[in-house]
Amino acid sequence: MNPLGSTRLADTANGAWHVTFTHTLHAEWTKLRTAGDTGRLLLLTITLTVAVGCGTAKAVKCPDTGCGQDPVKLALTGITVGQAVIAVLAVLAISNEYGTGMIRTTLTAVPNRLTVLAAKATVLTTVVLASGTAAVLASLLAGRCVLPGNGFTAAHGYAPLTLADGPTLRAAAGSVLYLALIALLALGTATAVRDAASAIATVLGLLYLFPILTQVVNNPHWQHRLQQISPMTAGLAVQATVHLRERPIGPWAGLGVLATWAATALMTGSLLLHARDT
Amino acid sequence: MTTAPTSRPPATRPAERDGFPRTLHAEWTKFRTVRGWVLATAGALLVTIVVGLLGTAAPAPGGRGAHSAAYPKGPGGEAVNDSFYFVHRTLTGDGTLTVALQSLTGTADTDTGTDTDTGTGTGTGRTARSAQPWAKAGIIVKEGLTQGSPYAAVMATGGHGVRMQYNYTHDTAGPLSKAAPEYPRQLRLVRSGDSLTGYTSTDGSHWTKAGHAKLPGLARTVQAGLFATSPEAKQNTATGTGFSPAVATGTFGRPALTGNWSQSAWRGTQVSGDAGTSGSYTNTTKGDFTPTSGGGYTVTGAGDIAPVVGGPVMGAGFTVENFLVGTFAGLIVLAAVSTVFITGEYRHGLLRTTMTATPLRGRVLGAKALVAGGIASVTGLIAAAITLALGEHSTRGRGFRILPVTSATEARVMAGTGLLCAAAAVLALAVGTLLRRSGTAITLVIASIVLPFLLATSGVLPPGVSQWLLRVTPAAGFAVQQTLPQYAQVLSVYEPSTGYYPLAPWAGLAVLGGYAAIAFGLAVVRLRRRDV
Amino acid sequence: MSHESTKATIEVIGLRKRFGPQPALDGMTFTVRPGRVTGFVGPNGAGKSTTMRVILGLDTAEEGKALVGGVPYRTLRRPLRHLGALLDASALQPSRTARHHLLWLAHSQGLPARRVDEVIEQAGLGTAARRRAGGFSLGMRQRLGIAAALLGDPPVVMLDEPFNGLDPDGIVWMRGLLAELARQGRAVLVSSHLMSELEDTADHLVVIGHGRVIADTSVSQLLAEASGGRVTLRTSAPARAAQVLHGAGAITVATGPDTLTITGLPDAETVALLARNGVPFSQVSTHRATLEEAYLELTRDTVQYRGIPAPEATR
Structure with missing residues (x-):
């Protein structure tokens, strides 16, 4: 990047935005690259996701035909844990700047606040997509190795996990997107509340409280509703490959619910960022 | 400074x-x-x-039990299920009831596609003919017909042998409590003041004590007689645990009585009116009793006489x-x-x-x-x-x-x-x-x-x-x-x-x-x- | 009012500490005595803050010890009654008011809330004390830090860069305060990387560089040494004057068209010599070095981070 180049290109309105955004x-x-623990957190996400997925796959047995288990979902259980680390990463991407006062430097360098947020979101999404893909592929590979030993065999109606299978591919791609949306949800929340502690508590509360609440609600209709609006339960519906009709929400619709949560959080964050003194 | x-x-x-x-x-x-x-x-x-x-x-789902305001409470204050078919007469003061239990069988709807989420099924599938492990038939002395009243009972169970149970939470294994007791099996319950003792025998002459209960403050006049009941059938499948309706049928010989019993005929009552939260009648069976040719009775019932526990058997609560x-x-x-x-x-x-x-x-x-x-x-x-x-x-x-x-x-x-x-x-x-x-x-x-x-x-x-x-x-x-x-x-x-x-x-x-x-x-x- | 001399001291004895391969303290040794303001000066990174943190028991030294009133700081039971310190004025919970900040400190020493109001007055915080400290200017934070340091009425006061962020009024106030604290018999240690700030304040100086003491001396002595007996001569005949003075063994440097700086000859002898030889002169004065010059002279070899001289034309 040549800093002089931007000065010259800034003459044309469109070009100016483009170059500035690229910068x-x-x-x-x-x-993000030099933040210190970004690499460690991403590595932790992958490790935790694969380890928990592998552990779950090892624990669940399928003794005979029609055991009703969803092997893809089992292998991808680790996402429920990995998402917590992704949330931390996303929250810290902005909260650390507020914590250290660096946000002022950032906004001095790039006065358009939405540009900053958009750039942060883009970078974060890219990084999470990359590490999420690694985590999901490794989880599926682990599942492919472990599950047949637990009775998930052709004799019991289970083919080995493969991305050539449409629903499996959907579950895999959906899980990666799920992680990216969690990152955006966390980024939006952290932009809105600024403080890391409050942001983390809000995001984790939002993710984990719905499923717990669902267990208590004694009314099937309400239960159904809660599952449909819960960012985690609805979002993870994309992992389902069997009994799709019995799920409270379809795979892509579920991911759409999470996307709506993420969009709302980002919108709130950017509005506040725009309106607020730093 | x-x-x-x-x-x-x-x-x-x-x-x-x-x-x-x-x-x-x-x-x-x-x-x-x-x-x-x-x-x-x-x-x-x-x-x-x-x-x-x-x-x-959330509003009550309107299912079973939604209309009742509270669980019946046992003498200890705990929530109880008190649902069984009771063939009874009034006993005043001390007395004894001796009867031969000729068989304990059961009917259960199985494979109804139920799971833990929906609780109970509709009972449209196959029917199995064997008593549930905790299906019960035997002699019971109970203060009244209201749910939760104190009782003591000696009984045979589907899978846990002869038991002496009282006041819902107490359960004593009788002698020879093998999984499959031989029939006919003689049962006897003796009331003496507030003390009740259950006996069992295989030949009618050698009696073994099955258990003893003290029911302080038990009324002088009680309802006593024969009963049968069965909790729902629990099925473990790979997808989870399901419960389906089940009934138990006890075939009794002629009851022998000592003491001051009412002169009226034996009366049949479904205690609690339904089978409670942990029991359910099948589509084809209702609680009933019929006299047999030898002067005995066949008693069919569903439900349980036991404390309420969690899980699907708890009902809406x-x-x-x-x-x-x-x-x-x-x-x-x-x-x-x-x-x-x-x-x-x-x-x-x-x-x-x-x-x-x-x-x-x-x-x-x-x-x-x-x-x-x-x-x-x-x-x-x-x-x-x-x-x-x-x-x-x-x-x-x-x-x-x-x-x-x-x-x-x-x-x-x-x-x-x-x-x-x-x-x-x-x-x-x-x-x-x-x-x-x-x-x-x-x-x-x-x-x-x-x-x-x-x-x-x-x-x-x-x-x-x-x-x-x-x-x-x-x-x-x-x-x-x-x-x-x-x-x-x-x-x-x-x-x-x-x-x-x-x-x-x-x-x-x-x-x-x-x-x-x-x-x-x-x-x-x-x-x-x-x-x- | 005077403090017992043993109570009102800081003794730093042979401190050594390294951060990685870089020695931060390399045998630091000095004593802060009561009744005077001791300036603690050295370039950035010389080890001033580290020394102060070791004195306060915040950092541990690998070797040596630091004693406050004769005992290690961490053994003091109500330490703020022995030593009041201002390390980092912005070390505050921003959402807490200044008064509440002082209040919890007072509670930790078993001091009454009345004492809090006294130091608020003394530090000139006034009504600002009930505002959130997060909104304070650097100068106000310094005042709050001073208030916290004075809370326990300690015989030893240690301030790290107290002049930072103060406006001219504040600087005058701070100088007055330091002098007053010393007059009351307290030992006062004030660090600074700007010698000029201490020029009119400090009685004694501890100059450090590279983690050890370069000079431990009184201000007047340091100045005398730095001045080095130089004499400035103003004359209409510099060439003749130089010739005469050279004859007496002095070294002269022409520092202007009519000025000479003379080394190696006291001012009185210079005057006598010139008068004897009939050299006209308008002024003879002893050259007085500034503290800044003396300091630069001392630390010339120890400055760790030196700015690269700016090129002639930058644009």
Whole structure:
């Protein structure tokens, strides 16, 4: 990047935005790359996701035909744990700047606040998509190795896990997107509340409280509703490959619910960022 | 300067010993003077109550039992199922009933595609002909026909031999309690004042005592006779546990009576009118009794005479712990506040000021833990007390039943909720000290407390793994909120997914407390060694 | 009012500490005595803050010890009554009010709330004390830090860069305060990386560099040494003057068209010599080095981070 280049290109209105955004993107990428624990957190996400998925796959047995288990969902159980680390990563991407006062430096360098947030979101999404893909593929591979030993065999009606299978591919791609949406939800929330502690508590509360509440609600209709609006339960519906009709919400519709939550959080965050003094 | 520095008391004055209260006072002042923390604590209280009330705010599903206001209560105050077919006459004073039980058979709808989510099926599938393990037929002496009244009974069961049971919770195995008793089997129940003794015999001449019951204050005039009943059939499939309707049929010989019995004929009554929450008649069978050619009777019944337990057999009702579901929300907030209580000092460099004022670092952390834990426990306790009072009132109004608990149990749940919050707060404080970063610390604490619970209760994992999770992770602490009883003589799903923790209440809390204590110890060691 | 001499001291004895391979403290040794303001000066990174943190027991030294009133700080039971310190004025919970910040500190020492109001007055915080400290300017934070340091009425006061962020009024106030604290018999240690700030304040100086003491001396002595007996001469005949003075063994440097700086000859002898030889002169004065010059002279070899001289034209 040549800093002089931007000055010259800034003459044309469209070009100016484009170049500035590219520069901001580059800056945000450098920040995330040099933040110190980004790499460690991403590695932790992958490790936890694969380990929990592997453990679950090892624990669940399928003794005979029609045991009703969903092997793909089992292998991807680790996402429920990995998402917590992704949420931390996303929250810290903005809260750390508020915590250290660096946000002022950032906004001095790039006065358009939405550009900053958009660049952060883009960089974060890219990073999470990459590590999420690694985590999901490794989980599926582990499942493919472990599950047949637990009775998930052709004799019991289970083919080995493969991405060539449509629903499996959907579950895999959906899980990666799920992680990216969790990152955006966390980023939006953290932008809105600024403080890391409050942001983390809000995001984890939002994710984990719905499923717990669902267990208590004694009315099937309400239960159904809760599952449909819960960011985690609805979002993870994309992992389902069997008994699709019995699920409270369809795979892509479920991911759509999470996307709506993420969009709302980002919108709130950007509105507040725009309106607020730093 | 207002005081001459030389007049300062020397450093070794006896009053110097009260160092810890001073540090505690300072930390308390620190906490209460940050408005955000005070508001967050109030928020934790509020969110515990609101989430708890929202979680139990759904209207009654209108299913079985929705119209009855409360579970029948046994003499011990516990919720009971008291549903059986009773062939009875009135007995005044002492007396004996002897009868031969020629067979105990059962009918159950199986393979009805039921699972734990929907409770019971419609009974459209195959029918199996064998008595359920806890199907019962025998002799019962009961104070009256109302549910929950005191009783004692000697009986044969489908799978657990001859038993003597009384007052719902008491169950004694009789002699030769083999899984498959030989028939005919002689049963005898002797009433003498408030003392009842059951006997069994295989030949009618050699009697063995099956058990003894003392029913203090038993009325002089009681209902006594023959009964049969069967809880629902429990089926374990790979997808889960299902329950389906089942009935039991006992074929009795001619009853032999001594004592002052009413002269009227034997009358048949379905006690409770239906089969209760744990029993259900099949589509084709109703409770009934018919005389046999040899002067005996065939009695068919469904239901159970037993305490209500959790799981699908509980029916539509709430337990005390259901109202406390908001504890999770409150805990998240309290953990966040407790973490920031220390990480905020790191972030602002304030810890150096704190350590300058109180160089004993263990003392500072101890005072902080006491303040954070104390505030959390009071918050948890108050929230639990308010939620229980409000929740029980509002759900009763909407036709839900609430599993009754003794006031000691309720006190344990409330105090336990407070201590649960305190332990989580201390854990959060310690992890915050170790990691020094609020974001990662809070995530670690919340994830370690809430995630294992979520994984264990979601039903994804097999029960063994779920129970293991709730034994060794900080989520074990929620056991302190469990009020659901477990009885060997009642079949249900005693698993985390139905609210059963593998550890006893205080043992579970001790696991979380252990985590908090270890983390606190490590934090003190680290804080002492580290430059701040 | 005077403090017992043993109570009102800081003794730093042979401190050594390294951060990684870089020695931060390398045998630091000095004593702060009561009744005077001791300036603690050195370039950035010389080890001032580390020394102060070790004195306060915040950091541990690998070798050596630091004693406050004869004992290690961490053994003090009500430490703020022995030593009041200002390390980092912005070390505050931003949402707490200034008064509440002082209140918890007071509680930790068993001091009454009345004492808090006294130091608020003394530090000139006034009504600002009931505002959130997060909104304070740097100058107000410094005042709050001073208030905290004075809370326990300690015989030893240690301030790290107290002049930072103060406006001219504040600087005058701070100088007055330091002088007053010393007059009351307290030991006052004030660090600074700007010698000029201490010029009119400090009685004694501890100059450090590379983690050890370069000079431990009184201000007047340091100045005398730095001045090095130089004499400035103003004359209409510099060439003749130089010739005469060289004859007496002095070294002269022409520092202007009519000025000479003379080394190696006291001013009185210079005057006598010039008068004897009939050299006209308008002024003879002893050259007085500024503290800044003396300091630069001392620390010339120890400056760790030196700015690269700016090029002639930057744009």
